[in-house]
Amino acid sequence: MRIAMAQLDPTIGDIGGSLAKIRQAVAEARQHGAGLVIFPELAVTGYPPRDLLCRHDFLERVERALAEDIAPLSRETAIIIGAPVRGRGNPAFLYNAALLYSGGELCGRQDKSLLPNYDVFDESRYFKPATRRLPVFLEGLRLGLTICEDIWNDKDYWNRQLYDIDPVAEMLAQGAEILINISASPYHYGKIALRADMLRSLARKYGRPILYINQVGGNDELIFDGTSLAIDANGDVVSLAASFAEDLVLLDLERPQAGAALTLKPVKRARPGAIPAGVAPEAGRNETEFLTGEEIVISEDISYVYRALVLGIADYLHKTGFRKALVGLSGGIDSSVTAALAAAAMGPENVLGVAMPSRYSSPGSRSDARKLAANLGIAFREIPIEGMFKAYLEAMNGGGPPRGDLAEENVQARIRGNILMFISNREGYLTLTTGNKSEMAVGYCTLYGDMSGGLAVLADVPKVMVYDLARYINRDREIIPADVLVKPPSAELRPGQVDQDSLPPYEVLDAILQAYIEEEKSAEEIAGRGFDLDLVREIIRKVDRAEYKRRQAAPGLRVTSKAFGMGRRMPIAWRVG
Incomplete structure (x- = not known):
């Protein structure tokens, strides 16, 4: 046959x-x-x-x-x-x-016999399990039909058994000649x-x-x-x-x-x-x-993550009725990778990059954003936010001098978020947010600012992997400007700001986050891998405190074994007792 x-x-x-x-x-x-x-x-x-x-x-x-x-x-x-x-x-x-x-x-x-009820799965909410497992017959063949999870319970492979029954073993014991899953x-x-x-x-x-x-x-x-x-x-x-x-x-x-x-x-x-x-x-x-x-x-290799994200973007837009994507371009690594993925998914003619420089934006970042757009062949606009930022400062400080505090930093991100959503509403673009998993984990992001949008493309991509994606994107020619890959990451919301003013090196941060989020290890277990215990506890505290932000974030594409969102359902109001 x-x-x-x-x-x-x-x-x-x-x-x-x-x-x-x-x-x-x-x-x-x-x-x-x-x-x-x-x-x-x-x-x-x-x-x-x-x-x-x-x-x-x-x-x-x-x-x-x-x-x-x-x-x-x-x-x-x-x-x-x-x-x-x-x-x-x-x-x-x-x-x-x-x-x-x-x-x-x-x-x-x-x-289906085995109904997964962990991570992103919730099948026992809807289905009843099979009560019997018997082959079906077609042209004299005995076919062993199984469905997804049914095949994932071999105790010899996993050295454990998650379910009491093994549909594969039962089906084959009943004479199935071929297993179909x-x-x-x-x-x-x-x-x-x-x-x-x-x-x-x-x-x-x-x-x-x-x-x-x-x-x-x-x-x-x-x-x-x-x-x-x-x-x-x-x-x-x-x-x-x-x-x-x-x-x-x-x-x-x-x-x-x-x-x-x-x-x-x-x-x-x-x-x-x-x-x-x-x-x-x-x-x-x-x-x-x-x-x-x-x-x-x-x-x-990293090409699989690249193509997964490209498919995720394309299908999300097509299946929700959008044809065009909008990305805020800061001249940094995250927005550059997001724009490149969007161009691959939707075609460069359907992607708009918008740079929104403030008084703290470096000349290099502005030129890198423009060069990226040219390399990708996407449309590009630059909309300075200085006038809007100045009006905010005057209104909120009662005419007094700027304070340089967190509220003033974040209002820049919120101005940019409003601009992107204005363009989205008026011109029919879906706004793609650019924050990565490392930032989302510790709350290094601004509600109603850089978190504004319809799809969080890199929300499950750790920062180190973002750089891997950038190098893959540049595998044949320079698309993401070389300076973007070597300059220290920065939100550029105050003079001389770099991410590592607030965070440890991303290689360290990502390793701690993987152990805590994906492997569900305790602080002591993570410190046992050679990390400072106080640092580990501080990172964990930030992850736990940022849950309220993530609950309000755009849906993010899942590419790791434990993503924020439907696969990690943590309470917002809780504490260790």
Whole structure:
């Protein structure tokens, strides 16, 4: 049997749009002789649909789509697809289901057994777990259907077991000949290599091939990488879909002889040019040729974060109805990287950079902002804020001299935020905020100032990684001016100000923040790694005190294992007792 793995980029709730993508994929797969097309988890609705699942009219639209569109599509080509399904006996119960359609009818179903309720996941809020795990049958094949988390509970790989049951072990014990996992697994740096290694370990352990089909695209804070893959019974990657792009991958499932184990054979790519991330075709080789297991090497680097952010920006704007992005350009590293990512995502013709110098802005910063815009080919405006700043000082100081305090520093950021939002309202741009994770963590940002905007592009990118991104952006030519990468970071809100007046070196700060936020270590454990205990406690105090700011921040794109926002739900009013 020829199988097509179809990784799609859905818009949450747009059932009509999802159906259009599904029809196109089925038609394309059929042209290439596929007898089965497999789609990701909740492909009909997109993942995560969240409280849309609480709306009866939404679930009724899903039911109509399955009955009137998906089932008829399967008359010539079988389909495995994810969708929310209401319970037969109790429609108040909802299940995250993998559905097998063939010959125009539903002929198999397996509900999700393991419902994650940690980090960004909240599935037990909506779904009931499966009560049984049995293979489904298609043309004499016993298919073991699993859904995302179901495949992440192998005690031998993790040296622990998060759940009482292991759906993979149960499914294979019931005679499944191949394991199929439909998934919506969000990306973070390092996730692709980890996922592939885990799946290869499972294939070797049970001696069964595995097909893994993942969603792709940006949905609010989450970015899904796709990178669907097929693994043979020896644990070798046979076929690999593209990362951060829709793709359709074909392979042949064969049984060499009666009673023998199933084998997988890759087929040339259905979509020319959709070469997987990190896999460069050999010189002279046609890009439509398949890649064998020996040639496929999954090795993540900063380019994956770059493309994740580009996809996250593009999808956020497109799916929310915006076509143009606006970035405040300070001449610093964060705004430079944000503008470069926006230009890559939306096209430079759809990006506007606005410089808003004050009396404290250095000539170098002003020229760097202008040069960056020219290098990117984006539109550029300079709107000095001196007059507005002076009017604020006179009004708020009662005509007295400036005090040079925090309020006067922050009012500059707030003037700039108002200018950007004025342009956004009048001209239809989405304002992208430029603060990085290191600054957001310790509150080194201004409410209603540099935090003003619709999407926080770098909110989950530590400062050190921002520099890595800048160097990657400049890999072929100078786009971000060289001076931006070497001058000390500064908000330029008072004379001679640099970030390290208030913060430790970013290499130190980022290491402490990773240990506290992502690894959830205590102050004493972090200090045990060689950091000053008083410094660690001060950083932790700043992180905890800044929660009220982050709660009011624009949604940020997630690229680490623990991002602020939906994956880290901390109280604002709390203290250690």
